Amino acid sequence: MRYNEAAKLRYEWDTKTGQPVNILAIESSCDETAAAVVQNGRVILSSVIASQIATHQQFGGVVPEVASRVHVESITRVVEEALQEAKLTLADLHAVAVTYAPGLIGALFVGVTAAKSYAQALGIPLIGVHHLAGHMAAAHLSEGVDPPFLALVVSGGHTELLKVETGGVMTRLGQTRDDAAGEAFDKIARALALGYPGGPAIQKAAEAGNPQAIEFPRAKLPEGSFDFSFSGLKSSVMLYLDRRAKAGMPVDQADVAASFQMAVMEALIDKTRQALKATGMTTLVLAGGVAANTLLRRRVGELGGELGVRVVVPPLWLCTDNAAMIGAAAYPRYLQGRLSDLRLTAQANLRLEDW
Ligand code: KG4
Ligand code: ZN
Numbered sequence: 001m002r003y004n005e006a007a008k009l010r011y012e013w014d015t016k017t018g019q020p021v022n023i024l025a026i027e028s029s030c031d032e033t034a035a036a037v038v039q040n041g042r043v044i045l046s047s048v049i050a051s052q053i054a055t056h057q058q059f060g061g062v063v064p065e066v067a068s069r070v071h072v073e074s075i076t077r078v079v080e081e082a083l084q085e086a087k088l089t090l091a092d093l094h095a096v097a098v099t100y101a102p103g104l105i106g107a108l109f110v111g112v113t114a115a116k117s118y119a120q121a122l123g124i125p126l127i128g129v130h131h132l133a134g135h136m137a138a139a140h141l142s143e144g145v146d147p148p149f150l151a152l153v154v155s156g157g158h159t160e161l162l163k164v165e166t167g168g169v170m171t172r173l174g175q176t177r178d179d180a181a182g183e184a185f186d187k188i189a190r191a192l193a194l195g196y197p198g199g200p201a202i203q204k205a206a207e208a209g210n211p212q213a214i215e216f217p218r219a220k221l222p223e224g225s226f227d228f229s230f231s232g233l234k235s236s237v238m239l240y241l242d243r244r245a246k247a248g249m250p251v252d253q254a255d256v257a258a259s260f261q262m263a264v265m266e267a268l269i270d271k272t273r274q275a276l277k278a279t280g281m282t283t284l285v286l287a288g289g290v291a292a293n294t295l296l297r298r299r300v301g302e303l304g305g306e307l308g309v310r311v312v313v314p315p316l317w318l319c320t321d322n323a324a325m326i327g328a329a330a331y332p333r334y335l336q337g338r339l340s341d342l343r344l345t346a347q348a349n350l351r352l353e354d355w
Contacts, residue, residue: 004201004341006123007316011339014094021094022086024118025327026079028111029103029131030156031062033074035082038092040294041331044141046085047324050074053197056228061186061196067105073112080127082323090122095339097330100128101350102157108346116342127330128340130355134156135287138318144314148280152272155288156182156197159268161226161275162352164285168332170352173275174226182290183263184230188237188260192253202257203293214240216263226275233263261295269299276307283310290317 014021027034035046052070056062062131083089098115100108119126132153140144142173147161147164150173179187180197189198194205218238219229237260244251276284283293297313304311318322333339 003120003123004119007119007125007339007341010094010123011125011337013135021331022088022092023095023097023334024079024093025097025129025323025330026075026115027099027131027134027321027323028071028075028107028325029099030107030321031056031067032321033071033078034321034323035075035079036327037082037086037088038141038327038331039347041328042141042144043323046079046082047322048078048085050078050320057196060190062103062104064106067104068110071107071110072224079114079118083251085241089299090118090119090258092113093118093122093124095119095125095127095330095334096154096324097127097129098344099131100340100344101130101135101355102349103268105346105348107117108348112344112346116344117228119256120342125334125339126341126344127333127338128207129326129333130350132160132288132352133329133355134270134325135319136162136164136285137324138287138314138322139285139312140313140326142318145285145314147282148281149285149312150272150279151285151302152268153288154181154268154286154290154296156180156186159230160352163269163279163281172351172353173279174228174271175345176228177258177268177300178229178231178232179220179234179330180308181228181230181268182263182288184234185290187234188257191238191241192251192256194253194257197289199293202261203295205254205257206261206295208255209252209256211262213252213255214259216240216259218263218267222223225269226278228267229270230264232266233260234297247305261293265293265295265299268296273303273307276303276309283312286311286313287319289320292316
C-alpha cells in the first residue's frame, strides 16, 4: 500500500477509536536537535534537546553547515531518547510532526527527512509545522490558552506581533523591519566579546549595569504602525563602542548591556501596549527565545497589570527551541485532518499566515 493510503486509513481508524493521540515531534531549524512526544497536544510525555551551543561557541555564532552535520549525527539518538523517556515504542505513535519552516535550510532538511522516514515506515500521518506556530503553542502547553489572543513572538529570527483569532486565523500586525530582537542581542554580545548565544550573556552582564547610563536612540516608527526596528539601535551601540575605543576610553560592559537591553525591551513593550489597546485583546501570549529574558518577562507582567490583560509567559525551557512546542502546534492540525504528505519540503522562509 502506498504511504498516503496507509496514513489515511490509520488516521481514520485512530480518530474513530478516540484513544489518546501520541505525536512524535521533531525540531531542527537552528542549533538544537530536539524530539518530543506530546499527548493530545497538551501532555509532554518527553522532551529531549541536544544543544549545539558548545560546538558553535568556538566560531562565535551558528555556522549553518556545521549545524546540519551535527543534526544528522544526533537526530536518531534524540528521537530514540524521546521514545525511551516517554516509555513508548514506535508502534505507540499516531503521527509525526516536524518543523519545516522557517529556519536554516540545511538544518530543517535533516528534521524533515527524518520525520518523513518515520512517518513512511510506520504508515502514520505527517504534519509539517511552522516554527513560530510552535513558539506560540508553548503558551498553550504551559497554561492552556486558546485564541483569541495577541502574541508577541521574539526570537533569533523573528520579532512579530500577531493577532490570533478563534479558529486559529492569524493576522500579522507588525514585524521587525530589519534585525530580529534576538539577532540584535547576539550581535551586540559579539561586539562586547560576551560570546554566543548573546541573549543570556547580555542579560547576565546587564545585572551589574545601569540601564540609564547611556541614552541609545529609540527607533521612530510612524504612529499606528506596529513594526519594530533594531538596526539603528545596534549601529548606535557599535558606534559608541568604536568611539570609546578610538579615544582610548574604557567601556563599562555592564552599563552598555543594561542600556541596550532596556532600549530593546522598551520598544517591544511600547508596540505591544499600542497593539493591545488598538485590538482590544484581553490575552497576551509571549513566545520565542527572547521571551526567556527576565526583564521582558517582568515588563509584560506589568503591562498586563496596567491594562487588565491576562499575560501568558511559558516557562524558560519552553521559550527557547524545543520539540514539545512543535507537537503541541501540530495537534489542532491533526484534529482538523490537515495533514502533510511526503512532498513536504524544508523552506527557509515562510510567512505564518501561509502555513
Ligand atoms: O527561539 P530561539 O531559541 O531560536 C530561534 O527561533 O531563533 O531564540 C534564540 C534567540 C537568540 O537570539 C538568543 O540570544 C535569544 O533568543 N535569547 C535571549 C535570551 N535567551 C535567549 N535574548 C534575551 N534574553 C535572554 N535571556
Ligand atoms: Zn525558535
